[in-house]
Amino acid sequence: xIAALTKISGNAPTRIWHTETNLPGCDLIxxxxxxxxxxxxxxxxxxxxxxxxxxxxxxxxxGTRILGVCNGFQTLTESxxxxxxxxxxxxxxxxxxxxxxxxxxxxxxFTAGYKKGEVIRCPVAHHDGNYFADPKTLKSLEDNDQxxxxxxxGTNPNGSLNDxxxxxxxxxxxxxxxxxxxxxxxxxxSGTDGRRLFEGAxxxxxxxxx
Amino acid sequence: MTKTIxxxxxxxxxxxxxxxxxxxxxELTGRTPTFTELGIWSxxxxxxxxxxxxxxxxxTLPTEGPRVVHGPxxxxxxxxxxxxxxxxxxxxxxxxxxxxxxxxxxATGVGGILRDVFTMGARPIAxxxxxxxxxxxxxxxxxxxxxxxxxxxxxxNSFGVPCxxxxxxxxPRYNGNILVNAFAAGIAKKDGIYISKAEGIGxxxxxxxxxxxxxxxxxxxxxSAEFDDSIDEKRPTVQVGDPFTEKCxxxxxxxxxxxxxxxxxxxxxxxxxxxxxxxMGARGDLGILLxxxxxxxxxxxxxxxxxxxxxxxxxxxxxxxxEKEDEAKAIFVKWDLDFAxxxxxxxxxxxxxxxxxxxxxxxxIKELGDEAPEYDRPWVEPGSHSDMEPHLFAPPHDYNxxxxxxxxxxxxxxxxxxxxxxxxxxxGNSLQLPGGDAGVVRVDGHPCKALAFSSDVTPRYxxxxxxxxxxxxxxxxxxxxxxxxxxxxxxxxxxxxxNPEKPEIMGTFVASIRGIGEACSALKMPIVSGNVSLYNExxxxxxxxxxxxxxxxxxxxxxxxxxxxxADEGDVLFLVGTEATHLAQSIYQREILGxxxxxxxxxxxxxxxxxGDFVLAAIKSEYASACHDISDGGLAIALAEMxxxxxxxxxxxxEYTYPHAALFGEDQARYIVAVDEEWANMFAANSEGSxxxxxxxxxxxxxxxxxxxxxxxxxxxxxQAHEAWFPExxxxxxxxQAAE
Numbered sequence: 001x002i003a004a005l006t007k008i009s010g011n012a013p014t015r016i017w018h019t020e021t022n023l024p025g026c027d028l029i030x031x032x033x034x035x036x037x038x039x040x041x042x043x044x045x046x047x048x049x050x051x052x053x054x055x056x057x058x059x060x061x062x063g064t065r066i067l068g069v070c071n072g073f074q075t076l077t078e079s080x081x082x083x084x085x086x087x088x089x090x091x092x093x094x095x096x097x098x099x100x101x102x103x104x105x106x107x108x109x110f111t112a113g114y115k116k117g118e119v120i121r122c123p124v125a126h127h128d129g130n131y132f133a134d135p136k137t138l139k140s141l142e143d144n145d146q147x148x149x150x151x152x153x154g155t156n157p158n159g160s161l162n163d164x165x166x167x168x169x170x171x172x173x174x175x176x177x178x179x180x181x182x183x184x185x186x187x188x189x190s191g192t193d194g195r196r197l198f199e200g201a202x203x204x205x206x207x208x209x210x
Numbered sequence: 211m212t213k214t215i216x217x218x219x220x221x222x223x224x225x226x227x228x229x230x231x232x233x234x235x236x237e238l239t240g241r242t243p244t245f246t247e248l249g250i251w252s253x254x255x256x257x258x259x260x261x262x263x264x265x266x267x268x269x270t271l272p273t274e275g276p277r278v279v280h281g282p283x284x285x286x287x288x289x290x291x292x293x294x295x296x297x298x299x300x301x302x303x304x305x306x307x308x309x310x311x312x313x314x315x316x317a318t319g320v321g322g323i324l325r326d327v328f329t330m331g332a333r334p335i336a337x338x339x340x341x342x343x344x345x346x347x348x349x350x351x352x353x354x355x356x357x358x359x360x361x362x363x364x365x366x367n368s369f370g371v372p373c374x375x376x377x378x379x380x381x382p383r384y385n386g387n388i389l390v391n392a393f394a395a396g397i398a399k400k401d402g403i404y405i406s407k408a409e410g411i412g413x414x415x416x417x418x419x420x421x422x423x424x425x426x427x428x429x430x431x432x433x434s435a436e437f438d439d440s441i442d443e444k445r446p447t448v449q450v451g452d453p454f455t456e457k458c459x460x461x462x463x464x465x466x467x468x469x470x471x472x473x474x475x476x477x478x479x480x481x482x483x484x485x486x487x488x489x490m491g492a493r494g495d496l497g498i499l500l501x502x503x504x505x506x507x508x509x510x511x512x513x514x515x516x517x518x519x520x521x522x523x524x525x526x527x528x529x530x531x532x533e534k535e536d537e538a539k540a541i542f543v544k545w546d547l548d549f550a551x552x553x554x555x556x557x558x559x560x561x562x563x564x565x566x567x568x569x570x571x572x573x574x575i576k577e578l579g580d581e582a583p584e585y586d587r588p589w590v591e592p593g594s595h596s597d598m599e600p601h602l603f604a605p606p607h608d609y610n611x612x613x614x615x616x617x618x619x620x621x622x623x624x625x626x627x628x629x630x631x632x633x634x635x636x637x638g639n640s641l642q643l644p645g646g647d648a649g650v651v652r653v654d655g656h657p658c659k660a661l662a663f664s665s666d667v668t669p670r671y672x673x674x675x676x677x678x679x680x681x682x683x684x685x686x687x688x689x690x691x692x693x694x695x696x697x698x699x700x701x702x703x704x705x706x707x708x709n710p711e712k713p714e715i716m717g718t719f720v721a722s723i724r725g726i727g728e729a730c731s732a733l734k735m736p737i738v739s740g741n742v743s744l745y746n747e748x749x750x751x752x753x754x755x756x757x758x759x760x761x762x763x764x765x766x767x768x769x770x771x772x773x774x775x776x777a778d779e780g781d782v783l784f785l786v787g788t789e790a791t792h793l794a795q796s797i798y799q800r801e802i803l804g805x806x807x808x809x810x811x812x813x814x815x816x817x818x819x820x821x822g823d824f825v826l827a828a829i830k831s832e833y834a835s836a837c838h839d840i841s842d843g844g845l846a847i848a849l850a851e852m853x854x855x856x857x858x859x860x861x862x863x864x865e866y867t868y869p870h871a872a873l874f875g876e877d878q879a880r881y882i883v884a885v886d887e888e889w890a891n892m893f894a895a896n897s898e899g900s901x902x903x904x905x906x907x908x909x910x911x912x913x914x915x916x917x918x919x920x921x922x923x924x925x926x927x928x929x930q931a932h933e934a935w936f937p938e939x940x941x942x943x944x945x946x947q948a949a950e
Contacts, residue, residue: 003654004638034370035367035453035454035457038368038452038453038455040454093363093631093942094360094363094364094630095631096367096630096631096632096634096635123635125367125633125634125635125636180635182638183638188641188652188768
């Protein structure tokens with residue numbers, strides 16, 4: 001993730017240690033994937049209780065944009081910054097494959113680089129990506145247009161409800177997604193469909209800053 | 211456990227030591243050893259740690275070359291890839307533990323090989339796994355496949371290294387002993403390599419990583435024994451893995467090395483604290499004094515015997531510069547890892563252990579490390595088979611049906627079910643994923659350099675003719691690297707055999723090493739690291755001889771590579787090589803005719819080299835778009851695999867003598883190359899100019915594979931057959947299919 005962010009933005013992101021309690025001023029906080037604490041309890045459960053997450057919660061409430069990918073998404077649901085939970089994949093095994101994603105909501109800086117309804121390629125790699133929420137939460141997600149990405153064309157790899165691959169919080173500044181757009185950002189990756197997520201977010205952020 | 215356990219010849223025998231070995235131990239100790247000392251001797255002198263049966267023959271392998279920085283003897287081999295970078299790699303088996311407890315056995319196999327690589331200062335960038343299971347119908351096979359694959363993935367995915375290749379095969383001869391051979395490669399700076407040889411007297415010996423428990427006590431001794439029906443009783447000798455701690459250990463070790471604090475480092479693998487301490491001391495001509503009361507433990511009242519033989523994972527031993535001690539400790543505290551000074555280097559060449567103020571071991575360190583017995587075990591030259599002409603094999607009634615059946619057979623079907631459980635993209639540098647000829651990973655920080663990885667052996671060929679089979683394992687690995695456009699650099703070998711005390715098994719071992727050595731010399735792929743796994747037998751039945759070769763190749767410019775699925779409509783297809791005639795030991799013979807007999811194909815190493823050089827040059831000059839080597843299943847299977855990878859059909863028309871041999875024969879040194887029509891004549895002219903045999907066999911066209919009037923099948927039907935077998939075998943519910 002750090003390599004992809006550096007390549008796309010031209011700047012190396014600042015890395016924050018999990019025991020920090022303050023965050024430097026920033027436009028975007030990214031919680032990357034990667035089996036934090038081994039996921040030995042529940043995926044993301046221990047990371048969600050790391051000291052740094054208190055500062056992340058504060059930043060979220062102030063409107064700072066936050067992206068959580070894979071384990072980052074799990075950490076965001078475990079810290080209640082996003083609703084629902086990510087359960088074990090329906091097939092009970094780790095799944096690493098390419099899927100199709102439909103852009104369900106393009107009215108957000110994170111998805112502004114795409115068109116609503118557009119279908120893109122994206123890799124997934126996870127053991128616990130089966131999105132679940134109770135019917136009421138699910139309905140409110142759908143009613144508020146909080147679904148960012150859906151698995152498309154029958155490629156739901158994990159049994160997620162409503163084919164949900166990524167969601168926004170109600171305010172729209174927090175995005176969590178299981179797929180890994182950062183692994184499809186260069187021609188050498190055999191495609192650049194993931195790149196527009198970062199570029200879209202950066203374009204809008206720089207416009208906002210101007 | 212009390213210290214009064216009396217050491218007797220019987221107890222020594224229970225530790226796997228022979229009478230002669232025990233007498234020698236008593237002589238070298240100068241008295242009857244204590245129980246702890248006996249444990250230490252047995253750990254150092256077992257087959258797994260001492261290579262006592264294989265050493266004589268391993269010495270015959272070519273291990274040097276212009277790019278080799280460190281050959282066998284260190285934790286992993288080190289090869290120069292230019293720009294002051296080196297690739298560090300090794301393959302190692304975890305066969306016995308994986309059969310007893312498949313998830314943890316496989317997981318800790320991956321953990322062990324990753325540690326071997328980063329102990330040397332390299333950051334792991336790629337892994338592979340060569341797995342061999344019993345026949346699909348055997349009652350244990352599904353359970354073992356499911357556990358091993360989950361274990362490999364569970365550890366590697368969490369640690370964060372992409373798995374870019376490997377092998378999965380099935381054969382009844384692995385029913386009682388599966389093989390799990392794990393490969394890892396990392397990249398380091400040439401001047402940033404660390405080795406295990408300690409230097410300096412009175413320096414702190416530091417224990418790092420996870421705490422010591424009772425898991426894995428006696429694992430290395432277990433791995434040097436045959437199995438019998440009491441196998442389930444051995445489960446406590448299997449270690450338990452913690453990939454998150456290993457990831458922290460990786461980061462902490464690399465940070466520590468960058469700080470300049472490390473003099474010597476050794477990971478605690480087989481025989482844990484014993485083996486790592488003895489190796490550091492013996493190699494540096496130093497004594498080591500350890501105080502076990504300082505070792506971080508996670509269980510109460512462990513005896514010195516248990517602590518010295520524990521194989522708890524994710525642990526390291528280092529010798530540090532004393533002035534850097536505080537800095538080093540701060541790094542490990544940051545990563546939440548244990549850091550304890552547990553001893554010091556001494557000038558007495560003794561290996562001394564203190565426990566609760568008492569000296570529980572005092573042994574000569576050089577003798578422990580270097581004077582393990584070395585055997586010239588009796589061996590017999592393997593028998594030979596007479597050649598079998600194609601007319602001795604029945605042709606299929608229906609070529610389409612035969613091709614479909616072979617594509618969907620256990621050994622040729624798609625391994626998607628397996629590799630989709632491994633993270634293949636992590637680190638963002640994977641350029642070619644499993645399913646092609648070789649995995650390709652670019653070198654981070656370099657504009658265009660990449661490395662290619664392949665793991666190969668055809669055990670049925672080795673069984674039929676160990677010498678030719680040994681050559682073939684290297685040759686196929688070489689071809690796979692060539693097929694993606696990589697220059698083969700070097701290899702690691704993982705030699706899996708049965709009981710070396712049987713002259714027939716030893717003869718197979720000797721002959722296959724001879725073949726491997728000749729091929730490595732001819733194809734300029736020196737062996738830079740490796741591992742030997744013997745005693746792979748259950749109730750007296752040995753596995754198929756399986757010398758797995760893990761090869762590494764260099765791609766100077768990853769814009770100039772070839773892939774199995776990169777052919778375009780209209781591309782001209784060339785067979786580099788000649789019409790096949792060899793059907794003995796082929797997949798056709800086994801799957802269609804239901805027998806395994808005769809000799810494997812012969813390997814002409816000069817021809818391999820000439821054709822490999824030619825194909826590599828064609829790929830590098832960018833007029834070969836797609837390339838695939840011809841191996842299991844012959845020409846027809848290779849063509850089908852290219853069609854399935856590209857989604858495009860082929861129209862093939864060529865002259866043959868025996869159609870079934872031409873389509874399914876497994877003659878060696880052959881490739882299929884797809885060339886843009888514009889360049890086809892030039893390719894042909896260059897072949898002729900280089901004296902390389904070739905046949906222009908057809909073109910990429912449509913969506914069916916059509917071969918003369920023999921085969922006519924849609925690409926979709928082939929995919930269906932190819933993809934179906936593994937999920938059906940594993941009983942996996944059909945969730946979403948692959949996106950493509």
